[in-house]
Amino acid sequence: MGSDGKKREGKTDQPSLEFSDPPPPFSLLIAMAMAIKLSLILLFFSSSLIPTFSLFEDQVGLMDWHQRYIGKVKHAVFHTQKAGWKRVVVSTEENVIASLDLRRGEIFWRHVLGANDVVDKIDIALGKYVITLSSEGSILRAWNLPDGQMVWESFLSGSMSSKALLTVPANLKVDLDSPIFVYSGACIHAISSIDGEYLWKKDFASEGSVDVHQLILPGGSDVVHAVGVTDSSQFDTYEIHVKNGGLLKHTSASFPGGIYGEILPISGDRFVVLDASRSVLVLITIENGQIHLEQTHISDLIHGSSGNTVILPSKLSGIFSLRTDNGIVFIKVTGEGKLNVMERVDKTVVISDALPHSEGEQAFALVQHGDGKIELSVRLVHDMSSNHLKETVKMDHERGFVHKIFINNYVRTDRSHGFRALIVMEDHSLLLLQQGEIVWTRDDGLASVIDVATSELPVEKIGVSVAKVEHSLFEWLKGHILKLKGTLMLATPDEVAAIQKIRLQSSEKSKMTRDHNGFRRLLILLTRAGKLYALHTGDGRIVWSTLLQSLRTTSQQCAGLKLHQWQVPHHHALDNNPSVLVVGRCGLSLSSPSALSIVDAYTGKELQNMGPVQHSTVQVISLPFRDSSEQQLHLLIDADKRAHLYPTTPEAANIFQRESENVYWYSVESEAGILRGYGVKKSHSSDTPPSEYCFETRNLWSVVFPSESEKIIATVTRKPNEVVHTQAKMIADEDVMYKYISKNMLFVATVSPKASGPIGSATPDESVLVVYLVDTVTGRILHRMTHLGSQGPVHAVLSENWVVYHYFNLRAHRYEMSVLEIYDQSRAENKDVLKLIVGKHNLTTPVSSYSRPEVTTKSQSYFFTHSVKAISVTSTAKGITSKHLLIGTIGDQVLALDKRFVDPRRSLNPTQAEKEEGLLPLTDALPIIPQSYVTHSFKVEGLRGIETVPAKLESTSLVFAYGVDLFYTRIAPSRTYDSLTEDFNYALLLLTILALVVAIFVTWVLSERKDLQDKWR
């Protein structure tokens, strides 16, 4: 009964006993086993019948790894004084708040806020709480510093949206309370830092449309100063009493020039801002309740500077920094309100905030980028002329420029002051510098993976030295003896630990060569920072990383978009390394020029850097054609619907010209609600394209969704590299159904525009979900189905001839999953054996999209408890193994759900034949079995995607889930029926056999002897 799972779809996945990678002794067994092969197979069968889907505790980490990241750091607050653990609290662009160990860079604790809960500000209050302000200043939370538990949470309601500012006074006591001041929603809120209680609120909406830029609490006073701008032409300062929020004083001064950017505080009563033309510095001084404005032309201060001036937001007391086209200038504000240029530095210099240092002095750090190194210098604000500290640190080229720096001081063993700096690099990595060295690094760029590709590893070189063999043989023997001890329960605890260590760090799995089972691969990850990483699947280490130069060349912001296989050599270009194509876009709009680069997958070297190219890229199509050097042909579709062919070689153009008639693609215009299909225009067109690698396209079909009733929310296609083993599906009563398998099938889901918002924004009567199956060559709608009272978000996966999609049912108030299977009727007559023998069947006729399809569909829906972040499906090398859906749940875990649960042929009372086929009785809800979490105890925080890659071993599929965290494992949906488990003890088997052979020999000798004695008797 338990084996029913394997006998699906008429396949007999009889475990072909392929003993993968057999170590030498096993061949001996095979020789011996010939006699007992039958019984062995039977035994193996019976052992595999028992479901061992989930892992054992000691198997964690054997074939999976989990890496935790936080993303690019936005703010950092150090907590080093009076603390046993030196730590730094950071908030990141992935909306993570984390407390990091300053010594090693490890995460003490971490919280991933939702995608919509952007962290605005963080600070530490009372020396024990981390205060975070998020969601445009509407949520204020306090977290316990040592363990990250949430202490309190307050929702701040404002009258209108505005900036979010947070001020945590150091030593302010108001009636035994230490208030925190928050400006958000055009209100100043005072909140008790002890329990989050609301103290008072001052609404600025009634004061005219003032936009507060700074919230300052001058030391010792009990007045909050709010400095803002009204209609960008009037400066306003408010003095508010800290106890009750009463407005004490309001002064204003009009400034007709308008302002640009933010007001920067210089000291308690001085502020500086740029005017709207960015050519005049305005110094604001508040004296005796009066606002004095003083204007200085930048050209008077700095000669030859142009308009692109920005005041850098680094808060340095008494001075400020100004970035112009030529460099960064430090300007000191003297007591009389004069501006003095102090120093000029290079444009790439990054400046930290000032840090209170000993005896009222303030220090700040600046980092300068050199060739292969960075220079960190710490200066005192009062004494700009000399460096207080200057350190040169060697820096990897692949980390790019420094983006941010945060400094912290400490007392050295010789009682002098030392500084440590936390720097954020261009590739989003985080480094701690101290004493001229990199103490630790975190590759947090991996928290923002955009796209994933995989690459095979190089083939192992033949010819290994004898010493190595001897060594490895010895090691191998030692390891197995240890394992033997463990099995016989003779091992000491130390040895048990050693066994576990050997298992985890087996050199086999992290080798840099191709393996027989195809488990060892390179995962190539493109991150938002424009960096390419290659991770080894064995242990998750970074093999190489490259900051793509093609995305860095221009001043524009280029970002990577897509990763495609460019060259996968396996026949006649084996000497070449495989390579990947990275497509990026420089600029924000769709019509911005694109950047392309081709990267060697083994070394990470950029082989070809084509960026930025003239045309834009909206869509990238991998054509199923290769040139003689095994380069995959790609079509890049630009915003004007022109197709650009890559690689730009005459050979590729030749291949494409030959096949261009049968090249089709489609575009989804979500805003317009139109699907369009395209083909390549015949070359003899009136307006000649700019080059021979550029082709005009023509619109072949279009599907126009009525804008008042339907809006496209999801489109899904089949994975291009998916392998389908059989087209026929055997069903219970010896009948056959033929799957409609087309590479050109597109699943589209639309909802009524009213229901496109979040759940609850539309009534069940208003919301309709319509799903379509569209053939993308002809635009034919193969199937169309309406779910009344349902709405998105829709997550779907399309594989073989089925789609599974997840949506919300408003009438049932539950999430649902539906399955839609499509079958080909035109081949249904092929059931007759006689016809097959005579040859009167159409199984060999080619399939064309232009033929009229005769399809039937089957559908069924089930309730599903979780909301879903991503859905994927396992893929195996030959497609024989049954499939599992991989569902990224809202809890950031990956759940494996057998496809048999979403089979539209399930019925309430299956017949005996159907039961034998493995059809499950129909249930209204899909079960969630705790053991089937692929991620077992881990969470892939911020889960965004699940990628599956087939291993060479048919039973196994490699799964890579990414989000803020990365998780890799391999799963066997029908269990590893084609190989022995990794912890199989060959040595024990060998020893047993040896012992038996010896025993047989001994008994034989003994019996001979006895025979002889008997005969002599």
Added chain:
Amino acid sequence: MKLTKSSMLLLFTLLISSNSAFQSDELLADDEEFGLEGGRSPDIDLAVPSSPQIASRSYSSPQPTRKRSTDSESDSRVQFVLEHAFGDSSEFSAAGTFTARLKASAHGGQTLTKLRFSRNDLTATEKEKFKKVLETDDYYRIRLPSDVLNAPGRDYAISSLKARCLAKDGLDEHIHIHMEGVNILAVNYGSSGACQYPRQLKLPAKWSFSSHTVLKYSDLAPRTPIFSEDIGSNEIGDDEGIKPMVERSFWAKYWMYLVPLGLVVMNAVTQGMNMPEEQAGGQAGGQTQQAVGAVPRGQGAAVRRR
């Protein structure tokens, strides 16, 4: 059945004898639309079974042939134009007209019923163009307005087909129009039968279209079954798909020891089997030997085996 078949034959002959440039078909009731779509029998492909009135009516100006009692005053007639183009270079031009009745549906929207299609004759230039398209294996493209009431709506629903797929004996076309209320979502244009690459050039014997049109609406998804609690729990209870985590069985853990053990046993058994044979041979040889040693041994072995 026979009656309908014979009437169809009659109709068929009528159509042939009338020597019309093209045939038109009509769908009277909604429930016929889907029946037609699946139908592949040749007589249906040639002409749609309908009342002879329609077959004999004039093609150029379709007129309401019957007045139904259900037709209320809210019903009104709409017309929209099918346009076609030959290959890339040619512009779209009118190819035929659809006429239909607007019917108010239960939920307030409007739907089309009684769709009729009349195709214009191909002009000489169009025939030339068509020939050229056939020669170059290019596309024959058609389009319909996306909004029937105020054409063309937001955009045209376009469909195209390799012209060589169309050219059989006549020009056999199947137009499936996917509707949503009064909006045309998509039009699927195709011919009957297979049409795979590479397509052979074949000029049609007859330059007339035989058109088959189908209006298609969306299916309703089957509702999720909701079971009462006890059934559900029962079902889940004996659901074999729920795999409880079972410790690896005795076999799974120790098969590697048991197999050699089985080997030994088998070995012993075969040895034991061999021994009596030897003894049997010995028995015949001499009784003295037996008396001396073999008897106790043989007995002993027999006892052991038991």
